Amino acid sequence: MGFSYKMRLILVCLGIFVMAWVGFLFKSLLLPDSFGLYGHFRADAITEAVEVPVRHGTNSSCFKCHPFEAKIHKAGLHSTISCEFCHGPYADHVAVDKKTGTLPVKTGKQITTLCLRCHNTQIMARSEEVIKTVAMPDHLRNQQVKLTHDCNQCHHVHAPLKYINRAKQITGLMEKG
Amino acid sequence: MKLKDPLPDMQKRSFLKKVLNGTIAGSLYLVYPMNSSGFEWPEQIPGVRDAYDIHARKFAFIVDITRCIGCGSCCVADKQEYNVPDGNYRTWVERYVKGFSDQIYVDCPNGGLDGYQTPRSDIKEEIRDTFFVPKLCNMCKEAPCVQVCPVGATFTTPDGFVLVDEKRCVGCAYCIQACPYSVRFMHPRTRVVEKCTWCYHRIRKGLLPACVDVCPTGARKFGSLQDETSEVYKILKGPGVLTVLRKEMGTWPALYYKGARMEVI
Numbered sequence: 001m002g003f004s005y006k007m008r009l010i011l012v013c014l015g016i017f018v019m020a021w022v023g024f025l026f027k028s029l030l031l032p033d034s035f036g037l038y039g040h041f042r043a044d045a046i047t048e049a050v051e052v053p054v055r056h057g058t059n060s061s062c063f064k065c066h067p068f069e070a071k072i073h074k075a076g077l078h079s080t081i082s083c084e085f086c087h088g089p090y091a092d093h094v095a096v097d098k099k100t101g102t103l104p105v106k107t108g109k110q111i112t113t114l115c116l117r118c119h120n121t122q123i124m125a126r127s128e129e130v131i132k133t134v135a136m137p138d139h140l141r142n143q144q145v146k147l148t149h150d151c152n153q154c155h156h157v158h159a160p161l162k163y164i165n166r167a168k169q170i171t172g173l174m175e176k177g
Numbered sequence: 178m179k180l181k182d183p184l185p186d187m188q189k190r191s192f193l194k195k196v197l198n199g200t201i202a203g204s205l206y207l208v209y210p211m212n213s214s215g216f217e218w219p220e221q222i223p224g225v226r227d228a229y230d231i232h233a234r235k236f237a238f239i240v241d242i243t244r245c246i247g248c249g250s251c252c253v254a255d256k257q258e259y260n261v262p263d264g265n266y267r268t269w270v271e272r273y274v275k276g277f278s279d280q281i282y283v284d285c286p287n288g289g290l291d292g293y294q295t296p297r298s299d300i301k302e303e304i305r306d307t308f309f310v311p312k313l314c315n316m317c318k319e320a321p322c323v324q325v326c327p328v329g330a331t332f333t334t335p336d337g338f339v340l341v342d343e344k345r346c347v348g349c350a351y352c353i354q355a356c357p358y359s360v361r362f363m364h365p366r367t368r369v370v371e372k373c374t375w376c377y378h379r380i381r382k383g384l385l386p387a388c389v390d391v392c393p394t395g396a397r398k399f400g401s402l403q404d405e406t407s408e409v410y411k412i413l414k415g416p417g418v419l420t421v422l423r424k425e426m427g428t429w430p431a432l433y434y435k436g437a438r439m440e441v442i
Binding site for chain 1: 217218219221231243244245246247248249250253254257258259260272292293294295296304307308309329330331332333334335340342343344345374377378379381382384385387390391393394395
C-alpha cells in the first residue's frame, strides 16, 4: 500500500461517511412514510383504521326515517333492543341518504326462535332482574292458547305488552293509565 | 289555412312543469336539511368529535357478567360490522356451567352467533351456577402480541388501542400464538391477522362500539376515562369488584369484568 498515514486516515473517515450515507439512504427507501412517528409502527395505519366504513348505525339512525315504528319501539319494554340485531345492518339498507336494499323481516317460527334467544328459562344464566323469561311450551299451555302459536300472535315484537295491556284494559282486568 | 304551431304551447307547458318541479324540490330541500356526509347520528361518546388529542385520550371497557343473558346480539353486530368470515370471531360469548363437584363445563357453539337455545344435556351432576362470559380484545397495556411482531404491524396507539396494520402484516401468525386471550385469527382470504379493535373507527366518530350499542341489557359498557359523567368512569371509581383476565401474566388489560367468578379465564 502506497498511501501515507494521513491519506489512510482520510480514506477510513471517507469510507465511514459513505457507508453511513448508504445506510441512511436504504433506511429511508425501505421504511414506509410516517414510520416511527408514535412508535415502532406506521402512524398512517391509525388514520386507515379510522377510515374503516361504519356499517352498523344506531337505533336513532333507523328512527329518522321510520317514525311509526320508532314510536312503538321506544314506548315498549323492548326499547333497548337494537333494530339491526333482527333486521340487519344499516349499511345494507341506506348509503348516503339513498335506500340501497331491503332488509329482511322475520316471520313465523323465525320470530319464536328469535324471542327464545333471550327469553328461554331453561338457560339458567338469566337473572330475574335483567330479563323476564318463559318456559316453552308451558307458557302456551298456561295462557290457554294452541301449542302451534308463534310469539307475535299475542305479543307485539317491538313492544311486547302493547296488545296485552290494551286487552286487559278493555276487559277491565287493568286500570287505564 | 295554416294550423297553429303546437310547439310554443308545449314548450310553455314543459317549462311551467319544470319550474313547478324545481320549486317543490327546492322547498323540500329547505324543509329536510340534507347532510352532506351522510352522518348525523348522535354523539354517543361526548367530546370525541370536537377535538381528538390522541395522546390524552384513554378508554375502558367493562363487561358486566351478571347482566349478560347470552343472546348473542353482540356477536351478530360484530359479524355484520366487519363481515367476519364464518368460523372466525372477533368477539364471542362463552357459556360456563359449574357443577356441585366444582367441575367447570365451558362451551361456545358457533361463537354464540346463534344464541343459546338449549341447555347443555351432557352434564350428569347437579348444576350450581351458570353464566355467560363475553370475550373480546383486552387491549393490554403490555401487549404480548405487539412485542412479538417482527415487522411492526401490530402496535399500541397513543390512546391505548392495539391495532393491526393490514398493509404491513406479513401473516407470520406469531401474534396469534402470543395472545393469551386467543382474540386473533388469520383472515382466510387476505391472509393477514385480524382482531377486535373495540370498533376504533366508530369511537373516533363518536359512536359506541357496535357490540356495546346493540347490547340490550347493558352488559357491555364502554366509555372515556376523561369524561367523569360516563358510566365506565363511575364504575371504575366506585367500590365494586372488577377483575381482569389472566392478571398473573402482567398484560394490564383495559377490559374489566364485573361479577366474574374466579373460574373465568
